[in-house]
Amino acid sequence: RACADVFQWATLRMERGAREKNQQLYKPYSNGIIAKELVSLEQEIQEVRRSGIPAPEPEFDMSDIFSFCRRGVESIVDDEVTKRFTAEELESWNLLTRSNYNFHHISTRLTVLWGVGVLVRYAILLPLRVTLAFTGVGLLVVLTSLIGLLPNGWVKSSLSEKAHLMCYRICVRALTAIITYHDSENKPKNGGICVANHTSPIDVIILASDGCYAMVGQVHGGLMGVIQRAMLKACPHIWFERSEVKDRHLVAKRLSDHVADKTKLPILIFPEGTCINNTSVMMFKKGSFEIGCTVYPVAIKYDPRFGDAFWNSSKFGMVNYLLHMMSSWGVVCSVWYLPPMRREEGEDAVQFANRVKAAIARKGGLADLLWDGGLKREKVKKVFKEEQQKMYSKVLVGVSEDSHGSEVVRGPALE
Amino acid sequence: MIVVLSRSMTILLLLKVFFCFSAVSHSQITRLYSRFHSLDKGENGALSREDFQRIPELAINPLGDRIINAFFPEGEDQVNFRGFMRTLAHFRPVEDNEKNKDPNSGEPLNSRNNKLLFAFRLYDLDRDDKISRDELLQVLRMMVGVNISDEQLGSIADRTIQEADTNGDMSISFSEFIKVLEKVDVEQKMSIRFLH
Numbered sequence: 219r220a221c222a223d224v225f226q227w228a229t230l231r232m233e234r235g236a237r238e239k240n241q242q243l244y245k246p247y248s249n250g251i252i253a254k255e256l257v258s259l260e261q262e263i264q265e266v267r268r269s270g271i272p273a274p275e276p277e278f279d280m281s282d283i284f285s286f287c288r289r290g291v292e293s294i295v296d297d298e299v300t301k302r303f304t305a306e307e308l309e310s311w312n313l314l315t316r317s318n319y320n321f322h323h324i325s326t327r328l329t330v331l332w333g334v335g336v337l338v339r340y341a342i343l344l345p346l347r348v349t350l351a352f353t354g355v356g357l358l359v360v361l362t363s364l365i366g367l368l369p370n371g372w373v374k375s376s377l378s379e380k381a382h383l384m385c386y387r388i389c390v391r392a393l394t395a396i397i398t399y400h401d402s403e404n405k406p407k408n409g410g411i412c413v414a415n416h417t418s419p420i421d422v423i424i425l426a427s428d429g430c431y432a433m434v435g436q437v438h439g440g441l442m443g444v445i446q447r448a449m450l451k452a453c454p455h456i457w458f459e460r461s462e463v464k465d466r467h468l469v470a471k472r473l474s475d476h477v478a479d480k481t482k483l484p485i486l487i488f489p490e491g492t493c494i495n496n497t498s499v500m501m502f503k504k505g506s507f508e509i510g511c512t513v514y515p516v517a518i519k520y521d522p523r524f525g526d527a528f529w530n531s532s533k534f535g536m537v538n539y540l541l542h543m544m545s546s547w548g549v550v551c552s553v554w555y556l557p558p559m560r561r562e563e564g565e566d567a568v569q570f571a572n573r574v575k576a577a578i579a580r581k582g583g584l585a586d587l588l589w590d591g592g593l594k595r596e597k598v599k600k601v602f603k604e605e606q607q608k609m610y611s612k613v614l615v616g617v618s619e620d621s622h623g624s625e626v627v628r629g630p631a632l633e
Numbered sequence: 634m635i636v637v638l639s640r641s642m643t644i645l646l647l648l649k650v651f652f653c654f655s656a657v658s659h660s661q662i663t664r665l666y667s668r669f670h671s672l673d674k675g676e677n678g679a680l681s682r683e684d685f686q687r688i689p690e691l692a693i694n695p696l697g698d699r700i701i702n703a704f705f706p707e708g709e710d711q712v713n714f715r716g717f718m719r720t721l722a723h724f725r726p727v728e729d730n731e732k733n734k735d736p737n738s739g740e741p742l743n744s745r746n747n748k749l750l751f752a753f754r755l756y757d758l759d760r761d762d763k764i765s766r767d768e769l770l771q772v773l774r775m776m777v778g779v780n781i782s783d784e785q786l787g788s789i790a791d792r793t794i795q796e797a798d799t800n801g802d803m804s805i806s807f808s809e810f811i812k813v814l815e816k817v818d819v820e821q822k823m824s825i826r827f828l829h
Contacts, residue, residue, distance in 0.1 A: 278773065278793045281814055283696060283752060284822040286776070290700040291724055292825055293690035295668060300688060304671065593689050602693040607778030610695065614789070615781060 263613050278614065298587060302498050303594045304530060339545050347392045347544040354388035359448040361385065366451025375481075378452040379430050386427035394548035397424055404555035405429050406484040406514035409477055411506055414516040415578055416488035417496040418529040419536070420543065421518055424551060431486035432476060436460055454482055466505060477511045484514065489571065490591045495528040496520050498585035499578055502571040512558045515574050517582035521550040554581045661827050665721065669714050679711035680704075695776045699755045723751045726824040746811075748823040753810050764805040766790055 262285045361381040368374045390397070405428075406412040412431060414421060425431065433455045437446060446457055456476060462468050476482050489502035496519065507513065520527040527549055529539050543549065556577055561570045572588075579586035672684050685701045686692050694700065704712045704720045712720075725743040740747065756764045756772050769790045777786065797805045797813045805813075 278789050280793065280797070280810070281817045281819075281822065282776070283755060283772065284817075284819065286694060286696045287700060287752060287755060288724070288823055288825065290691055290694045290697055291721065293688055293694070294672075294685065294700075295665070295721065295825065297688050297690045299690065300671070589689060597686070598689040598692045602689075603695060603697075604778055606693055607695050607776065608780050611777040611780035614777065615785070 263610065282610075298498075298585075299589045299593055302495050302500065302587070304495060343394070344541075344545050347394065350388055350392035351540075351544070354385050354392055355445065357388065358382070358385035359445060362448040362452035366448075375453060381452065382430055382449075383427065386423055389423050390427045393420065393423070393543055395420070395424060396548060396550045397428075398552045399428055400552065400554045401557075402428075402555060404514065404557050406431070406516075406555075406558075407512075408482060408484060409480045410484045410512040410514050410558065411473075411477065411509065412484050412486045412514045412516055413489050413502070413506060413574060413578075414486070414518055415496075415499045415582065415584065416490045416493055417518065417520060418493055418527045418539070418543075420527060420549065421488070422486070424518065424549075424553065425486060425516065428553070430483050432456060432483040434458075434473070434485055434487055456485065470505065470508060473506070474509045474511075477509060489575075492591040492594055493529045494591055495530075496522070496584070498587050499575050499582070500587050500589055500591040502575045504567040504571050507561065507571045507574070508567040510561060512560055513570075513574055514558050515556040515578050517554040517556065517578045517584075519552050519554075519582040519584070521552075527551070552582075556581055658827075662718070664827075665718065666714060669717055679713045680717065681711055695778070696755065696772075699772070699775070703751065703754065721825075723748055724823060724825040726826055727820045743824070745819050748819050749811055749814065750807070752819075752823065753807055762807055763802075764810070766794060766803060769793065769805070 263282055358381070361384075362378070365374060365378050365381060368377070412425070414425065422433065426433075430453070432453070433449070435446075435457060437443065437457045437459055446455070449455055450457065454476070456472055458469065458472075473485060476485060487506045489506055490500050491503050494500050526546070527543070529536075534542065559570075559574055559577070561567070565573070576586050578584075669680065672687070673680055674684060674687070675681070682701055682705070685704070686697075691697045691700070704717065706712075706716065719742070722742040727743060727745065753764070754760070756768050758768055758771070770786060773786055773790060781789075794803060794805060797809050799809055799812070800806070
């Protein structure tokens with residue numbers, strides 16, 4: 219697209235300008251700053267022992283701490299988790315100051331171009347989009363309320379489908395989202411659950427403009443509440459009271475009841491539980507995978523050059539975020555529908571969740587991480603540190619479980 | 634972002650003048666400043682212990698607390714960017730020094746000796762230049778958690794001190810420490826290589 223070429227030109231121009239002035243540009247590197255060891259910590263510590271004569275009794279090597287120490291400092295310089303909770307850094311500049319670290323006057327031509335860009339985005343695109351957004355939402359509320367008056371039946375559901383699709387498509391235009399859907403033959407069907415990676419609330423609009431889903435979420439007050447109640451009239455969604463969210467059995471029961479009814483639409487769930495910045499897929503919460511029905515995985519990947527879709531909820535509120543979205547160039551994303559998956563014999567919910575997560579990560583070209591997205595706000599659980607300690611103890615003394623099967627680590631007899 | 638840039642420009646100027654530790658490249662400093670800034674949630678130009686503990690991979694490291702401690706000078710709760718860089722400078726690969734032989738700078742922070750001293754200080758909490766049995770036990774306990782009994786851990790510690798102690802004072806001095814580790818490739822184990 220013409221836009222992308224303009225961006226490339228802009229970046230090259232900036233680099234050339236900087237070199238002429240002999241200044242250093244801050245170049246973002248998305249692949250990490252430092253070279254990390256490819257062997258695991260366990261192997262590294264064992265290597266020290268293997269090189270010597272195996273001692274009859276557990277030996278503590280004072281150099282063991284080097285490995286722990288270095289890895290600790292490596293994680294201070296660059297770690298896998300914290301960088302997922304801020305917007306991705308771009309290699310080329312997309313004429314939006316908000317995503318640029320280097321903006322100072324390099325060339326008149328570039329500044330003029332940027333100025334034109336600002337004008338176009340704020341004076342032309344933004345008002346247009348806001349109007350469309352209001353129209354879309356307003357229509358949604360009005361139409362669904364009207365349809366809610368009809369008796370349940372085939373007419374109602376097909377009308378509801380058309381109304382929903384139309385309103386979501388208007389909203390998509392409001393964001394100028396250019397979406398490419400791949401493999402539509404795998405689109406989710408009734409009686410299943412659709413899972414996708416989560417980057418922003420816009421994910422919902424993107425998926426819902428191509429198919430009808432039952433939404434899951436908390437009941438909100440205010441405008442959101444009005445929208446939720448209206449949608450509920452036209453077709454069954456699952457809205458939870460805040461108090462009900464804590465009760466996992468209740469949640470699971472409602473979900474499985476919905477799925478069991480084949481006339482109801484597939485449920486849309488984001489198992490990560492929070493917004494991640496679209497460079498990786500983090501741990502899937504196992505709740506939705508315990509229900510035992512068909513899972514339709516969907517991978518969503520945004521093209522960051524046209525506008526960063528990630529919602530950093532600790533930095534920006536919802537309105538701020540929507541304004542950002544509507545005043546950037548647009549949203550370009552790809553949606554891949556993956557073939558449906560079922561839980562296999564002997565696979566528990568966690569393994570199934572990880573399998574689905576790996577498939578989504580592979581398709582979308584995202585990193586597959588085991589870390590919990592909840593780490594955005596909470597501290598990491600102590601149990602992971604205990605695992606590291608257990609691993610080291612094993613290397614130190616060798617594990618031997620006694621006859622009761624307890625985890626006491628004992629080495630050969632002491633003096 | 635523009636704010637980050639102007640602050641970093643001043644800091645870079647400062648660093649160029651005062652950074653006498655070892656030649657760190659411009660882009661590396663900028664990268665590390667950006668990292669420092671992203672860890673600094675309070676945006677006050679200094680990191681506290683909580684800022685470090687927010688890194689999950691560090692929080693699960695058994696020696697995490699000791700490593701964090703190494704960044705903070707005696708009795709202080711905040712570390713600024715200069716202090717941050719100073720501690721990280723210990724981990725620069727040794728080969729880089731060959732290119733910049735500066736007779737005035739004294740022993741660089743990332744020499745083998747200074748790397749060993751950094752590790753020694755992880756054990757030696759009270760800074761008396763000796764690793765006592767208790768200090769060794771503390772570190773061992775941090776690394777194994779609850780998985781090894783007190784008696785067994787005690788005997789491991791005793792054995793370690795026996796092997797290292799040459800002057801019979803039942804503790805490990807820095808020179809004894811160096812001797813024990815003379816065959817270990819400290820330079821490689823305690824170095825972090827930048828990709829660019």
